[in-house]
Amino acid sequence: MHNLNFRIANQIEDDDATEWLTPFIPLAGATFAYGEGGVGKTSFFNLVAAQVTAGKAGGVYDGQGKGVLILNKETRMGTMRAKLEASGADTRRVTLLGPEEEVNVCRGLESQLGRYVDEHDISLVIFDPITAYIGNASNNKHEDIKNAVIKLNLFAMKHNAAVVMISHFNRSQHSIADAYIGSVAWVNQSRQAIGFVRDKERDLHLIQVTKSNEGETGGVYAYDMQVAENTVPGQQAIAIAGNLRAAPEENPDDVLARQYSLNKAMDPETLGDNAHEVYSALIEENGIALRSRIIDKLGGGNSPANVRRLTRARQQLEKLGLARSARLKEPAARTIWYLAERYHSADEAREAIQKTLTANNG
Secondary structure: OOOOOOOOHOOOOOOOOOOOOOOOOOOEEEEEEEEEOOOOOOHHHHHHHHHHHOOOOOOOOOOOOEEEEEOOOOOOHEEEEEEEHHHHOOHHHHHEEEOOOOOOEEEEEHHHHHHHHHHHHHEEEEEEOOHHOOOOOOOHHHHHHHHHHHHHHHHHHHOOOOEEEEEEEEOOOOHHOOOOOOOOOOHHHHOEEEEEEEEOOOOOEEEEEEEEOOOOOOOEEEEEEEEEEEEEEEEOOOEEEEEEEEEOOHHHHHHHHHHHHHHHOOOOOOOOHHHHHHHHHHHHHOOOHHHHHHHHHHHHOOOHHHHHHHHHHHHHHHHHOOOHHHHHHHHHHHHHHHHHOOOHHHHHHHHHHHHHHHHHOO
């Protein structure tokens, strides 16, 4: 008992209110950020990192640039630097640890990073993705993840830094609150959790605060993706995030329900990666009526295989609570299967469709 630091409550000074690096990323704590692959999580946090280095984060360091440490297992360091520069970061204040570096947040976190964070005045530490830095811990084991997040929170408090843990979606869910991969401890033990969704129909990038120890949950924000002028040799132009704004009228759960209903309606054995691109191209036209015309003109029919596919699609839609719209989804599902089996891109599908419709109408 002599090792415990007992303190009488009335002799303890009041703590200051929670400090925020940005409107929804607290200092001195760990934030869990998760979303679909390619939705723009990394680009968004490149923008946050740029704002921190320039003193424009809008939080307690507004006007005073601070250091950023980014650990990234998925991107080469040259590409990381180019993306940060495209986002406007002062790269003199950014430290990168690339894919070859091994850091274990469950063991030796303080000894590996603590001194460097203090010496370089670092206020933001990003793990991308966090699951690459938990060593032999199981992503699905509650005690393992609880231990990892507690250590990250303690590290953040000791160094008065914001820690961001980037992760991916579990594609079996359609509610943003429970769409993360792994143990519930990722969210339960974090001080803040935010989910990222891309509304493909409207090309919107959305953020929702799904858990907060200090503020309200449920807040939704939108941000734009832009194309930067500078590029990495041999690669396409770099997309960066910008123009963050509140979007209280948006419902990310509706976006996910729609996207997952389409995913589950598809036959994964015959569906190619171009399916979403093809579907997006079709949705821009005249809706269900045009898709029905495409089916009639290009074929598909009521073969046993198509009947089985549409039956599975209807069952999945009913499970997702979309039974009333199942009749509308059937033509879309059949069209996606048909086009994905025959074309390599949305442009190719559009061209073939237009030629066929023109010939039949003529």
